[in-house]
Amino acid sequence: MSDFVSDFWSVYITVIVVAGIIGLTYLLFSQSKTTVKKGEKVETLGHVWDGDLAEYNNPLPRWWMLMFYITLIFGAVYFVLYPGLGSFPGIRGWTQVGQYKEERAQAEAKYQPLYDKYQKLDLKAVAADPNAQEMGKRLFQTYCVQCHGSDARGAKGFPNLTDKDWLYGGDPKTIETTILAGRHGQMLKRGVRHSVKRRLRTLPTT
Numbered sequence: 095m096s097d098f099v100s101d102f103w104s105v106y107i108t109v110i111v112v113a114g115i116i117g118l119t120y121l122l123f124s125q126s127k128t129t130v131k132k133g134e135k136v137e138t139l140g141h142v143w144d145g146d147l148a149e150y151n152n153p154l155p156r157w158w159m160l161m162f163y164i165t166l167i168f169g170a171v172y173f174v175l176y177p178g179l180g181s182f183p184g185i186r187g188w189t190q191v192g193q194y195k196e197e198r199a200q201a202e203a204k205y206q207p208l209y210d211k212y213q214k215l216d217l218k219a220v221a222a223d224p225n226a227q228e229m230g231k232r233l234f235q236t237y238c239v240q241c242h243g244s245d246a247r248g249a250k251g252f253p254n255l256t257d258k259d260w261l262y263g264g265d266p267k268t269i270e271t272t273i274l275a276g277r278h279g280q281m282l283k284r285g286v287r288h289s290v291k292r293r294l295r296t297l298p299t300t
C-alpha cells in the first residue's frame with residue numbers, strides 16, 4: 095500500500111501530523127478565550143505608530159475562529175477516512191488505483207454497447223459507416239491530433255497519415271496493430287545509419 099522503506103517514516107509522519115493538529119487546536123483554543131465584555135476597555139499591545147496609531151489586542155471575529163475550527167475538524171476527519179497518516183490506508187480504503195479501475199469499469203459499461211456493433215463488422219464496413227466515421231473523427235481529435243495534426247498530415251518526427259507512404263503498412267489490419275499495440279521507432283543498424291547520413295548530406299537542406 096505505501097512506499098515507505100521502513101515503518102519509522104510512517105510513524106514519523108503520523109506523529110508530526112497528529113501533534114500538529116492537536117497543537118494547533120490548543121493554540122486556537124487558548125486564543126479563543128479573549129472575549130471583550132461590554133464596556134470593557136481593550137488593552138493595547140503597547141505599540142504606537144504615527145503618534146496615535148495603536149495596536150489593539152482585539153479578539154478575532156467569531157466566524158473567523160469558527161473557520162479555523164472547521165478546517166481542523168475537516169483535517170482530522172479526512173485523515174481518518176483517507177490515506178495520509180503514514181501508511182494508514184484510511185477506513186474507506188480509498189486508493190487512486192481503485193478509483194481509476196472503478197471509473198474505467200463504469201466507462202466500459204457505458205461505451206461498450208456502442209462499440210459492440212462495430213466490433214462484429216469487418217473493418218472495411220466500419221470504415222464506410224458514416225456514424226463510425228464521425229466517431230473516429232472525434233476520437234482522432236481527442237487522441238491523435240497532438241502528434242499527427244488536425245489534418246492527419248503529421249509534422250517533423252510524426253508521420254503523415256494521409257499519403258501512400260507507410261512506415262509499417264497502410265492496410266486496415268496493420269493500422270489496427272499500430273493503434274492497439276503501438277510502434278517503437280527503431281534506431282537503425284550502424285552501417286545503415288551511416289549510409290543514410292551519407293545520403294542525407296547529399297540532399298538539399300530545407
Ligand code: HEC
Nearest residue numbers: 237238241251252253259260261262263269272277278279
Ligand atoms: C505521442 C504522439 C503520438 C500520438 C498521440 C499518436 N501517434 Fe501515431 N505515431 C506517432 C509516431 C512518432 C509514429 C511513428 C512510429 C514509430 O516509428 O515509432 C506514429 C505512427 C503511427 C502510424 C503508422 C504510420 C505508418 O507510416 O505506418 C499510424 C497509423 C498512427 N501513428 C496512427 C495514430 C492514431 C490513429 C493515433 C490516435 C489514436 C495516434 N497515431 C496517436 C506519434 C503519435
